[in-house]
Amino acid sequence: MNLFFNGVKTVLTIHNIGYQGIFGKESFYKSGLPDEIFREIEHNGNFNFLKAGILYSDVITTVSPTYAKEIISDDELGAGLSATLKKRRKDVYGILNGVDYSVWSPENDKYIPVPYSIQTIETKYENKKALLKHFGLEYNEEIPVVAQISRLAEQKGFDLIAEVIDEMMKLDIQYIVLGTGDPKYEEMLEKIKRKYPKKVGVHIGFSEELAHLIEAGADIFLMPSRYEPCGLNQMYSLRYGTVPVVRKTGGLADTVEEFNSKTGRGTGFLFEKYSGQDLLKALKKALSTYKIRKVWLKLMKNGMTKDFSWTTSAKKYVELYQKLMTPQKKARTVKAK
Incomplete structure (x- = not known):
């Protein structure tokens, strides 16, 4: 068996480093591995599968370039494994996830009532x-719909939403959420829906059809994540002309560019500090821009022209595999800030 795998290269992809496969020491003895290996792969006295993968893979990838840097440089974001990743720094790569535009594209979306494109954007x-x-x-063209499709968890920023939800409701918006998760956030959203029945729509659970309708029908997509390895909904939103308001972290930082009304460049609005007030500030900036119809239309079109298809990501994986199989060529490293 050892001869069979001799020369075989291994690529480990970390999607979310918070989920590591941690088991008690007794589980290690069931693996049949030599006892001395446990000293290398144990973490806080436990058998840590992800740590083993990081140490023994030839290459480690993550699902966005910024997340790769974050989990190396920040021990909190690295969920205790940043020191292990630093040892393998030269072998860590960030490659952005891709979007399947045959499914997530407004011109051919089978779930939405009226398909549209950048040329027929008003149909949105x-x-x-x-x-x-x-x-x-009630529909009102002057009032923007702010939407979220998300797992209801602190990682996704719902602690910030809880902090400022009543202030959000004072803004001239309608707020729609599709998601399921932590019961305390499900309860919070149901309570807000009852408190503001003319402004809030909530669906606890998941619906593929409704997710597509939200992407097509919302004006703003809110994604205030504490951390985000990649994120897909912000990329879906860009394709649908739904402007993202996101925290500048992980894949959100790699896919959303701050809009500059003077130059007309950019695709959304970002905030850095993980706080409810900074979230509100970014949202208010988006709402101010929404009032200027011509500028908002430009912003929508900017997002719709972006290409986050798997074509680009797949090429990067192929290049990485080729480099891995060519020892004399050094692969590009990911530097931590």
Whole structure:
């Protein structure tokens, strides 16, 4: 068996380093591995599968370049394994996840009532009407719909939402959420829906059809994550002309560019500090821009022209595999800040 795997290269991809496969020491003895290996792969006295993978893989990838840097340089974001990753720094790569545009694209989306493209962008508002009708909310072109599709968890920033939700409701917005998760956030959202029935729509659970309708019908997509290895919904949103408001972390930092109204460049709005007030500041900036119809239209189109398809990501993986099989060529390293 050893001869069979001689020369075989291994690539480990870390999607979310918070989930490591941690088991008691007794589980190690079931593995059949030599006892001396446990000293290398143990973490806090436990058998840590992910640490073993990091140490013994030829190359480690993550699902975005910024997340690769974050988990190496920040022990909190590295979930206790940043020191291990620093030992392998030269072998760590960040390659952004891709989007399947045959499924997530407004011109051929089978789940939305009215398909549209960058050339027929005004048709998007027919989907906004359908979305609001689904939640029993009144349509008003002047009022933006702010939406979230998410696991309801602190990682996704719902502790920040809880902190500022009443302030958010004072803004001239309608707020729609699709998700499931921590019962305390499910309860919070249901409570907010009851408190502001004319402004809030909540669906606890998941619906593929509704997720597509939200992407097509919302004006703003809110994603205030504490950390985000890659994130896909912000990339879906860009394709649908739904402007993302996100925290500048992980894949969100790699895919959303701060909009500059003077130059007309950028695709969304970002905030850095993990705080409810900074979230509100970014959201208010988006709302101010929404009022200027011509500028908002430019911003929507900027996002719709971005290409985050798997074509680009797959090429980077192929290049990495080729470098891995060519020992004399040194692979590019990911430097931590």
